[in-house]
Amino acid sequence: MKKVDIVFIDPPNFSSQNLQKVNNKPAANLPNLGICILAAVLEREGYSVAIIDAGALQYSYKQILDGILVMNPRYVGLTAMTHSIGSAASIANLIKKKQPDIKIILGGVHITSATEETFKKYPACFDVAVIGEGESTIVELLQALENGGGLDKVSGLAFLNDGRVVRTKPREIIENIDTLPFPAWHLLPDMHKYYRPSLISAGNISSSHLVTSRGCPGKCIFCDTTVNGHIVRGYSADYVIQMIEILHTKYKINDIQFNDDTFVTLRKRLYDICDRLIEKKYHLTWSCDARASDVTEEGLKLMKAAGCWQIAFGIETGSKRIMDFLQKRVTYEQIHNAVSWAKKAGISTKGFFILGHPTETRESIQETLDLMLSLDLDVVGVTFFTAYPGSPIYRTIRDYGEFDSDWDKVNTYEVGNFIPRGFTAEELTQIRINALQHFYFRPKQILKYISNIRSPYQFFRLLTGGCKIVYKSIFPS
Secondary structure, three states: OOOOOEEEEEOOOOOOOOOOOOOOOOOOEOOOHHHHHHHHHHHHOOOOEEEEEHHHHOOOHHHHHHHHHHHOOOEEEEEOOHHHHHHHHHHHHHHHHHOOOOEEEEEOHHHHHOHHHHHHHOOOOOOEEEOOOOHHHHHHHHHHHHHOOOHHHOOOEEEEEOOEEEEOOOOOOOOOHHHOOOOOHHHOOOHHHHOEOOOOOOOOOOEEEEOOEEOOOOOOOOOOOOOOOOOOEEOOHHHHHHHHHHHHHHOOOOEEEEOOOOOOOOHHHHHHHHHHHHHHOOOOEEEEEEOOOOOOHHHHHHHHHOOEEEEEEEEEOOOHHHHHHHOOOOOHHHHHHHHHHHHHHOOEEEEEEEEOOOOOOHHHHHHHHHHHHHOOOOEEEEEEOOOOOOOOOHHHHHHHEEEOOOHHHOOOOOOOOEEEOOOOHHHHHHHHHHHHHHHHOOHHHHHHHHHOOOOHHHHHHHHHHHHHHHHHHHOOO
8 A cells, every 4th residue: 555644534333342353244335425525625635645444345443553554644534423433432542552643633423513522531542623524624634733833723623632622613614515526436445346335225236325415404303413504505416417427437336325414405406407317318326315395296207207216205203293392394294295296206215214202102103103004105214213412302312211321322223322211122122123024014015016126136135125124023133
């Protein structure tokens, strides 16, 4: 490996106790676009940059450390969500022991949401943290470190000074995100060999993803929006089309997942993107997430013509009482209309549901299961309510049940850091298994899947998904 100025690391999601090897091969893995954009920003400024995607490469901590030492960087940039902050700290600790002169920079949603708590728990691991959006901050930070300038003059930072956490002036959001360079996909390992989407999200075996906007106007109590805020900013239609063209022509990607919170919300831009895709005739498929309140029948027809094959709605609960508690601001009429219009347009539908909300009861769970079975959904995702640092519910979550503040317990697919009053983890786990069985093993659902098989990949996806549900039913843990 060549020597570089800075190495960005996307840490693996395994226990900090396991220093030699990963526990399991991930079922799905997609490029971390956040560090790809940061890398591109620094390349534009003349820095030499590398990325170690430890999750995709299935690197152990030793392999990560060896890779860093070979490149001998001046800086290491680590990103972490709450469930991976322990892993990031373990990597940082190993680097400090082996090469203490390397400056270690931490960024991401977790440190933005839990700044003081993270520095208190890991006081010797990270030299400085980037708070909020990092593209402008990282450039000024490296310039300050190289020129001996004071970090207190750089907006958007946090660091320890004599054991006290110092926060600099908050960094303003980037209003025109078209000024950012395209993600540095060229620094990633082979796209087709090391990355795979989840089977229920990919329209093609050659699939990747894009995030084309920042910010969400919603104020759901379970979401952490501390990094991007509530002001919606989208790349222009031209910028989005250019990114699609790069993925499609250079990396041979034929299916794209738009993982924006607000891809459909920016309606004029959505229509412009669809018109351009139809005009370009890329012959690729794509999917997106959407708020049920934001779609229109006309828009869904255009999306289908432009290649959209699946749309996912965050439905969350069948209980109006809990829906109001969540401050979701979506009505059941809007949900029924959105699913119906999507099916009428010929777009596959996915619904996301959450079990174990604060104030959840067995009656409200039954309402959720009844809604799930009543909607014309092709795929469902069922997760457990999780309290994230930075979410509005986090400070009062203990009022509603059993809460475990251990960051390693932040896991939506297992009963993690929260259990509502009146339930047990075992009961909630079994409810999820039963819900998936009732949804997927209905005769009409099975016949629908079989009749929609158009390729060997679709058959493989159906077979694998069915086997996975059966396995989880027998071995729920």
